Amino acid sequence: MKGVLLVNLGSPDSPTAKDVKPYLDEFLMDKRVIDVPKLLRNILVRGIILQTRPKKSAKAYKKIWWEEGSPLIVISERFTEKVRKKTELPVALGMRYGSLSIKKALDELDKKGVDDVLLVPLYPHYAMSSYETVVVKALEDQQNYFPSMKMTTLPAFYHRPEYIKVLSTSIAEGLKDFDYDHVLFSYHGIPERHIRKSDPTRFHCKIDGSCCKINSVAHHTCYRHQCYETTELVKAFLGLDEDKVSTSFQSRLAGDPWLKPYTDFEFERLAKEGKKKLAVITPAFVSDCLETLEEIAMEGKEQFEEAGGEHYKHISCLNERDDWVELMASWISNWETKNLLPV
Numbered sequence: 245m246k247g248v249l250l251v252n253l254g255s256p257d258s259p260t261a262k263d264v265k266p267y268l269d270e271f272l273m274d275k276r277v278i279d280v281p282k283l284l285r286n287i288l289v290r291g292i293i294l295q296t297r298p299k300k301s302a303k304a305y306k307k308i309w310w311e312e313g314s315p316l317i318v319i320s321e322r323f324t325e326k327v328r329k330k331t332e333l334p335v336a337l338g339m340r341y342g343s344l345s346i347k348k349a350l351d352e353l354d355k356k357g358v359d360d361v362l363l364v365p366l367y368p369h370y371a372m373s374s375y376e377t378v379v380v381k382a383l384e385d386q387q388n389y390f391p392s393m394k395m396t397t398l399p400a401f402y403h404r405p406e407y408i409k410v411l412s413t414s415i416a417e418g419l420k421d422f423d424y425d426h427v428l429f430s431y432h433g434i435p436e437r438h439i440r441k442s443d444p445t446r447f448h449c450k451i452d453g454s455c456c457k458i459n460s461v462a463h464h465t466c467y468r469h470q471c472y473e474t475t476e477l478v479k480a481f482l483g484l485d486e487d488k489v490s491t492s493f494q495s496r497l498a499g500d501p502w503l504k505p506y507t508d509f510e511f512e513r514l515a516k517e518g519k520k521k522l523a524v525i526t527p528a529f530v531s532d533c534l535e536t537l538e539e540i541a542m543e544g545k546e547q548f549e550e551a552g553g554e555h556y557k558h559i560s561c562l563n564e565r566d567d568w569v570e571l572m573a574s575w576i577s578n579w580e581t582k583n584l585l586p587v
C-alpha cells in the first residue's frame with residue numbers, strides 16, 4: 245500500500261535554552277550541515293557554538309513562538325492535515341531534527357500498512373544541508389527499521405512551472421497592496437564550500453554565476469544555481485522589472501565565506517541607493533519559521549529602516565495556502581496513479 249512522508253526541518257520543543265540546546269546539537273552535529281571531521285565538529289559545536297548559541301536562539305524563538313508551538317511545526321501540521329483531505333493515501337509528517345522524528349512518521353505509516361512511500365522533503369531547492377540530509381536520514385531509518393518498505397523521493401521542485409505559478413501568485417497577492425520600489429528574494433545561505441562539494445563534476449560551479457548559464461549536470465545539486473533560477477522564473481512569470489529585483493542569502497554563521505550577497509548587507513545597500521519601499525520574499529522555505537519571522541520580518545525591517553528605508557514588507561511563505569495544498573496533492577496523485585513524479 246502506498247503512503248506519503250512529508251519532512252521539514254524541525255524546531256526545538258520550547259523556546260527555552262534547555263530545549264534549544266539538544267535541538268541545535270542534533271542539527272549542527274549533522275555532517276551535512278557542519279561538514280568538518282567529527283573531532284573538529286565536536287570541538288566547534290559542543291566546545292564553542294553550544295556554549296552561547298542556545299541562549300541567543302531561545303531569545304529569538306521566544307519572539308516568534310505561537311500559543312500552539314513553533315510556527316514551523318504548527319504550519320507543517322496544518323499543511324499536512326489539508327493534504328490528507330485531498331488524498332486517500334495515509335500522509336505522515338516527520339522532522340529532520342527534534343522530537344517529531346522521521347522514524348516516528350515512518351512507524352505511523354507502517355502501522356497503517358504502508359510499504360511503498362513517497363518521501364517529500366519540504367524544500368524547493370537541493371542543498372546537502374537541507375534536501376540531501378533529509379533523504380539520507382529517511383533512507384537510513386527505512387533500511388534500519390522498515391527494511392521491506394520501498395521509498396521514492398520527490399525531486400527538488402524549484403523550477404517546476406506549476407510551483408512557480410503558485411509561488412508567483414502568492415507574491416503577486418503580497419505585492420497587491422504594497423507600492424514597492426524593490427523586491428528582494430532572500431534565500432537561506434550555505435557555506436560556499438558546500439556548493440563545490442555538491443558539484444559532481446568537481447569543476448563546473450564557479451560560485452560567481454558565470455557557470456549557471458552553461459547547461460550542466462551540476463545544476464541538479466547546485467543550490468546557488470537553483471535559487472537564482474527560482475528568482476528568474478518568478479520575475480518572468482510576474483513580468484517584474486529587471487532593475488527592481490535582486491537575490492541574496494541570509495542566516496549565515498560566522499567563519500567560512502557563505503553565498504553572497506548577504507541579505508543584511510543588501511538591506512543597507514538598497515536603502516543607501518535610495519530604495520524606500522522594500523518587499524522581501526523567502527522562497528527557500530515553504531513554511532514560515534524562525535528565519536523568516538524573526539530574521540527577515542523583524543530584524544530585517546529594523547535594519548532596512550535604520551539605513552534609511554521607509555516601508556518594508558515580508559511576504560509570507562506558502563504555508564497552508566489552498567493552491568499549494570492542491571499542488572502537493574496533484575504530485576501525490578500523479579505518483580499514486582501513474583508512478584509519475586515531477587523532474
Ligand SMILES: C=CC1=C(C)c2cc3[nH]c(cc4nc(cc5[nH]c(cc1n2)c(C)c5CCC(=O)O)C(CCC(=O)O)=C4C)c(C)c3C=C
Binds near residue numbers: 301
Ligand atoms: C552551518 C549551519 C547551517 C546551514 C548550512 C543551514 C542550512 C539551511 N537551513 C535551512 C532552513 C532552516 N534553518 C533554520 C534554522 C537554523 N539554521 C541554522 C544553521 C544552518 N542552516 C541554525 C543554527 C538554525 C537554528 C536557529 C539559530 O540558532 O539561528 C530554520 C528554522 C527552524 C525553526 O525552528 O523555525 C530553517 C527552516 C535551509 C533550507 C538550509 C540550506 C539551504
Ligand SMILES: [Fe+2]
Binds near residue numbers: 432495
Ligand atoms: Fe538553517
Ligand SMILES: [Fe+2]
Binds near residue numbers: 449451455466
Ligand atoms: Fe552555477
